[in-house]
Amino acid sequence: MALDEGLRSELQKSGVYVTTWDQLANWGRSNSIWPLQFGLACCAIEMISTAASRFDIARFGSEIFRASPRQADLMIVAGTVTKKMAPQVVRLYNQMAEPKYVISMGACATSGGPFHKGYNVLKGIDRYIPVDVYIPGCPPTPEALLEGLVKLQERLKSHSLAGEIAAKQGEYAIPEFGKRGLEPRYNASVWQPPERYFNTPTTPDPSKMAPNNT
Amino acid sequence: MLPPIDQIKAALERQAKTVAIDGANLVVEAGDLLNVCRFLKDSPDYAMDYVSNLTAVDYPPDLPAAPTGAQTSAAQAGRIEMVYHLFSMAKKHGPIGLKVILPRTTPVVDSLTKVYRGAEFQEREVYDLFGVRFEGHPDLRRILMWDGFEGHPMRKDYVVENQDEPIAARPAA
Numbered sequence: 001m002a003l004d005e006g007l008r009s010e011l012q013k014s015g016v017y018v019t020t021w022d023q024l025a026n027w028g029r030s031n032s033i034w035p036l037q038f039g040l041a042c043c044a045i046e047m048i049s050t051a052a053s054r055f056d057i058a059r060f061g062s063e064i065f066r067a068s069p070r071q072a073d074l075m076i077v078a079g080t081v082t083k084k085m086a087p088q089v090v091r092l093y094n095q096m097a098e099p100k101y102v103i104s105m106g107a108c109a110t111s112g113g114p115f116h117k118g119y120n121v122l123k124g125i126d127r128y129i130p131v132d133v134y135i136p137g138c139p140p141t142p143e144a145l146l147e148g149l150v151k152l153q154e155r156l157k158s159h160s161l162a163g164e165i166a167a168k169q170g171e172y173a174i175p176e177f178g179k180r181g182l183e184p185r186y187n188a189s190v191w192q193p194p195e196r197y198f199n200t201p202t203t204p205d206p207s208k209m210a211p212n213n214t
Numbered sequence: 215m216l217p218p219i220d221q222i223k224a225a226l227e228r229q230a231k232t233v234a235i236d237g238a239n240l241v242v243e244a245g246d247l248l249n250v251c252r253f254l255k256d257s258p259d260y261a262m263d264y265v266s267n268l269t270a271v272d273y274p275p276d277l278p279a280a281p282t283g284a285q286t287s288a289a290q291a292g293r294i295e296m297v298y299h300l301f302s303m304a305k306k307h308g309p310i311g312l313k314v315i316l317p318r319t320t321p322v323v324d325s326l327t328k329v330y331r332g333a334e335f336q337e338r339e340v341y342d343l344f345g346v347r348f349e350g351h352p353d354l355r356r357i358l359m360w361d362g363f364e365g366h367p368m369r370k371d372y373v374v375e376n377q378d379e380p381i382a383a384r385p386a387a
Contacts, residue, residue, distance in 0.1 A: 084360055119367035119374050120359065127377075177360040181375040193378045 022160050029073075029099075030156035031061040033149070036072035036096070041079030043106035046139040055142035060149050069095040074152070076145075077131075080108035080115055081122045083182050087174045093129045094171045099164040101156075103148050104131045107138045114138065127186035129172055216307045217259075229253055239297070239311035244323050247314055251329045254300060254310065262300035262310055265326060268336035270344045271295045274318070274370045292318035294344060298326070316346065325351035343368035 003018055011018060035057075039047055050057045051065065066072040069092045081089055093102065104125055107113030112123035125131065132155060135148040172190065175182040186193070216222070219235060226233045226240070231250055234241040242250050254262040275292035294316045301308030314323055325348035326333035337348045338357040345366040348354055356363060365372055 084358075117374060119372070123377050177362050179362065179364040181377065184381055185375075185377055185379065186381070188381060193380055 022162070025161045026157045026159070029161065030153040033060075033062055033074045033101070033152065033156070034072050035062050035065050035074040035076050036069050036092070037065040037067055038075055038092070039078045040081060040085065041108065043078035043108070043139045046142055047076060047078045047105065047145065050142040050145045055146065057146065057149065060146065060153070062149065069093075070097060072096055073099070074101045074103065076103045076105050077109040077125045078105040080113060081125045082120045083122050084120060084177075086122045086125070086128060086182060087176070089125060090128050090172055090174045094174070098169060099161070100169075101132045101152055102129055103133045103135060103145075103152060105135045105137075105145060105148070106140055107136060110134050110136065122182070124191075127191045128175060129187075130169075130190055216310065222260075222310065225257075225259075226250060226253065236313060239313045241313045241315065244314050244316060247312070247326070248324050248329060250312065251298075251300070251326060255329060260310070261302045261304045262308065263330075264301045264303050264308075265298060265330040265333050265336075266301050266309065267297070267299040268326065268333050268340065269297050270321075270340045270346055270368075271297060272318070272344060272369050294318050294321045294346060296323055296340070296346065321346040322349060323347075324349055325354075327351055342366070345369065 008018055039045075049055060051062075062074070069075070073096070075093060075096065077089065093100070102125070104110045108115060108121070109125050110131075112118075112121050115121045116123050126134075133148045133152050135144055137144050140148075173184075173187055175184060175187075177183070217225075219238060219240065223233050223235055223240060229249075231246045231253075232243055233246075233250075251262075254260045271294065273293050273295065296314040296316060298312040298314075299309040300312065301310075316323055321344070323346060325337055327337065327348075328350055334352065335357060337351055338354065340346050341348060341351075341354055342356040342358050343366055355361065359367070367374075
């Protein structure tokens with residue numbers, strides 16, 4: 001800001017408020033984030049209780065959870081993402097209008113959670129779509145979800161709206177159903193396995209397995 | 215109240231069925247399953263008109279043999295046991311537990327949908343996760359996994375894919 005803070009507070013005392021378009025736009029859009037109704041599993045119950053009267057997410061601007069992705073800014077992925085559901089999650093994300101954000105709520109959406117060894121569990125939705133805020137917990141308390149929302153608001157306030165509009169994300173590739181999992185296993189432009197995973201054994205080849213397993 | 219399990223066994227053996235007892239369950243031959251269920255459902259003493267649970271247990275070949283009387287060589291080679299729990303809504307008693315021992319290589323059994331319509335989805339689940347084929351099922355296809363999926367995840371020798379394996383490490387499948 002080109003304006004001296006002392007001068008600004010002086011002006012404020014006499015009722016003159018100085019700002020920039022960016023600050024005004026960011027204040028507006030960070031205090032009115034409309035989430036998409038997207039509860040998948042148990043974290044959805046905590047999201048519902050955050051939206052109810054005791055914790056009241058409407059105080060933070062998320063007045064209405066939109067049913068249509070076209071009208072929502074934020075997708076709170078609340079719950080375990082199964083491999084069967086993952087393509088639909090990516091499709092819904094593609095249908096949201098930019099600028100759009102994702103909060104990964106709970107352990108399951110972040111990394112598979114307690115079910116990470118399951119045969120149908122996707123180990124984290126960040127393998128296919130970019131996530132802005134991760135909230136740990138199983139489930140996170142409503143206060144934790146609100147803290148995540150506040151962190152997202154701070155992120156919105158710190159990024160210029162013009163910059164976000166210019167950085168068009170495009171559509172993210174939708175995974176397909178393969179023979180033993182999703183194809184591709186992860187979206188390489190969004191997520192890379194950490195270094196320590198490079199020495200893990202490979203998945204066995206189905207054609208070389210015992211006959212009674214197919 | 216249900217009669218004790220010995221009496222149920224005796225009643226079934228009077229109907230010319232071979233039945234063994236495994237703990238609290240009755241072990242029934244695969245071919246007798248439908249007749250046993252029809253008898254239990256239609257008989258006024260039992261009136262077992264509700265199948266509340268239908269599932270399977272996988273015993274791979276290297277585990278100890280079955281404790282029941284069915285000590286066939288098929289049991290040694292690994293078996294899949296079908297487990298059925300029957301209740302009676304009319305007389306408010308139950309459960310009667312039925313077990314059917316199937317060979318692990320080609321597990322096939324009659325579908326219970328001919329006697330109980332509620333078994334339809336549960337049999338689809340067992341087909342999906344264990345690979346047991348149900349003859350006479352109206353719509354036998356996968357219910358939890360997607361249709362092109364290969365493998366039966368709840369079998370003990372199923373290996374879950376390694377999702378963290380780098381994509382470039384394996385040639386495109």
